[in-house]
Amino acid sequence: IKELPLLQLTAETLMVSSEKVAHVQLNNPLEHALLILVKSGYSAVPVLDTSYKFKGVIGKNIILNEILGLERFEMERLSDITVEHVMEASTPCLNRSDHFLTCLKKVIDHPFVCVVDQDGYFDGIVTRRAVLKQLNKYIHV
């Protein structure tokens, strides 16, 4: 099984390339971020800065948790808080040259993992779906 071409696949070949990835900016208010998330249909997306460097991840749960008050969801607070203040900033990343097993290990605990170059620029995302599709293809030998 070590010789399978599967194991030679890299994050670069697996990933959804950056131009196809919905994202938000560090300084966007949560109101804008929530709208992007609901309209794109994604539960979480990457957060980038103005020069397209990867900064973190934000999702509906983080946003809704932030505005959940004692009695109701305090929607008015969404325009007062920026993405930067609530996003998850310490998510694991991949490098485009990382091999399949490294990608597989990282998606065990994360629905998607961002691919970032050595200078911190965002290259794309490796999703669980992409990894599962490859495994399904190679398991039928």
Place this chain on the structure above:
Amino acid sequence: IKELPLLQLTAETLMVSSEKVAHVQLNNPLEHALLILVKSGYSAVPVLDTSYKFKGVIGKNIILNEILGLERFEMERLSDITVEHVMEASTPCLNRSDHFLTCLKKVIDHPFVCVVDQDGYFDGIVTRRAVLKQLNKYIHV
């Protein structure tokens, strides 16, 4: 690769058993469903009826999409609409005796798949994480 014990695993051994699965009821208002989703941290959960039969799936995106008006999220409508009216009712399911490859195929397009018996009772869910963990274990031979 056909002889791997991996392929003999069943949905029953992979699944998160029903008592550990957060769920909502058909007749819950969306307000209650959204609270359950935000507090549990899950983006989507199964919908059951009062006798614990599987009926569908509901997630934050369906709920937020439903109340997104032209100018704002109309939170007041959450108490007027029930889960039954917006849930996804036609999601694929698994049977507890289904083997690994069937489970793998189904999680390619779904973060989790409900395990249901022949009378429609809810047994548990098979998650992408459970499938990926097994694949990671067996791929290191």
